[in-house]
Amino acid sequence: MSTPPFSYNKSQALFERANKVIPNGIAGHFNPSVQKPAGSYPFYCAQAKGSRFQDVDGNEFIDLMCAYGPMILGYGNSVVDDAFSKQVAIADTCTLASPVMVELAEYLVDLVPMADWATFAKNGADATNMAVLVARAATGRIKTIAIDEGYHGASPWMQSIERSGIGPDDHANVIRIPWNDIAAVEQALADNANNVAAFISSPYHHPVYKDNVLPDEGYWTKVHTLLKQHGVVSICDDVRTGFRIDMKGSSEYFGYKPDLVCFCKALANGYPVSALVGADSLKEAASSTFQTGSFWFSAGPMAAALACLKELNRINAPSLVLETGKKLTDGLIDIARDHGHELIVSGMPSMPYLRTEHETGIEFHQALCGECTRRGVFMASHHNLFISTALSDTDVQRIWDIFGDVLTSLSATS
Ligand SMILES: Cc1ncc(COP(=O)(O)O)c(C=O)c1O
Known part of the structure; x- marks a missing residue:
């Protein structure tokens, strides 16, 4: 694996403080019952620019969630x-x-x-x-x-x-x-x-x-x-x-x-x-x-x-994000196939929903998205992704590389 998994010590410490004064620590999608497997996701952002953000531990993520939708032009446009x-x-x-x-x-x-x-x-x-x-x-x-x-x-x-x-x-x-x-x-x-x-x-x-x-x-x-x-x-x-x-x-x-x-x-x-x-x-x-x-x-x-x-x-942002989303997900489908998995992509390409075959439950897909996140591609397993116009060809290539690496390591451990 070319990228070692991130650690989230500062995020975790802040979450523990938050839990004392905020119900559930963080509301909504970051409720630990949603972000599985436990420990895969950071909780707090330190800064964001373009297609990427950094968490409080200094880990950098290419963001495929765009703040769950708003950041269509990327951060800090x-x-x-x-x-x-x-x-x-x-x-x-x-x-x-x-x-x-x-x-x-x-x-x-x-x-x-x-x-x-x-x-x-x-x-x-x-x-x-x-x-x-x-x-x-x-x-x-x-x-x-x-x-x-x-x-x-x-x-x-x-x-x-x-x-x-x-x-x-x-x-x-x-x-x-x-x-x-x-x-x-x-x-x-x-x-x-x-x-x-x-x-x-x-x-x-x-x-x-x-x-x-x-x-x-x-x-x-x-x-x-x-x-x-x-x-x-x-x-x-x-x-x-x-x-x-x-x-x-x-x-x-x-x-x-x-x-x-x-x-x-x-x-x-x-x-x-x-x-x-x-x-x-x-x-x-x-x-x-x-x-x-x-x-x-x-x-x-x-x-x-x-x-x-x-x-x-x-x-003409809609055509850009539709095109980037199609290119990204076509590549992900091919990489998954090369690793012996069927990746199913649904919805419009500018906000694609991804799932690997769920015959044995959702756990494999959760592990895949969680491990991609721990290596710098922030993606949820339960929700459609969001593509921004800030997502570059370099970002797309890096996402493909990390996705392939994670599939290799998951195959080796399963
Ligand atoms: C289709 C749709 N409608 C309404 C809402 C509610 O928007 P808000 O969370 O800003 O109230 C959302 C939020 O995710 C949504 O996706």
Whole structure:
């Protein structure tokens, strides 16, 4: 093995301190029950630039998670960071909104064909919550159809019912149906006649721990015909996919026109802002809903979003990340095959989900991703990866080299 495995002594020490004052030490994906095998992943970042970050122990990683999506242009992108700094020097969180909010709304309305208006918040869940509220206000109905294992944020109605603190009441108005199943859409609409406000879904299905699945031919057209017949609002949750497939929104790529689209992660290359954009027919309903948050007028992230969108557009970022992702994963498939393994890659190449054959359980894949991480390629085993425009050919070659080395060492130990 050309690269010795990293040690995480400082990360571990900090995590132990954190555990005393922060529930679970770190929330979310870094809960030790997710990042397996134990000891494979660091916990704290010291610095980040371009396609790479360093942890507090000084280990350097090529980052295939991009902060779980936001860092589409890589860390410390000067175009976006300069726009943010300039705006913050003038005004950031202020009693009044800043003109940049209007500029950003105008830019999004010009960019995204289905959008006639835009409104802003902080997190993806703010946007999906707002979208559902607007749909309810517009229809006077209460229920939302969502896809089994489709993720739309951490609000109680969106979380899995098995999770701690979530009860049946939270899900009383959510109807879950399987992905790519037109008969299930039909059935859900028939069973809840005149009571469904919204159908919310990502443009393709990207659950965790499972192969990601693109829409079947004609799926979105058929869904939309049904939604129109039943007067149901179509919400595209483009929080994860947004600007990684098509600058006009991922629904354009898949050939359908939702009534509302939620953007977040890649919108501002790491600065906290999300957007809900909508069709004119829902503008009045959107105006009637109550929307606010302590930092929702914060102008720095809006300036960052405007600069980010212009930069993504200028370099045609979706095609770059799709191309890099395809090249990277084609190479990984070949390397895995040379080592006697089938690597299955699903979803769009700009956010590919990888899994090695799971017949004997997920442990081999977890070990593979964990060992790659311990040698400098940061990748999760349970979640799709994210490709940034900062990922260079040198990075891709290094990822292939480490991946091959790890497969050799895992074969030798199994
Ligand atoms: C598709 C999708 N929708 C909504 C969200 C929620 O976004 P946030 O975590 O910013 O609230 C996420 C987050 O991962 C997501 O992937």
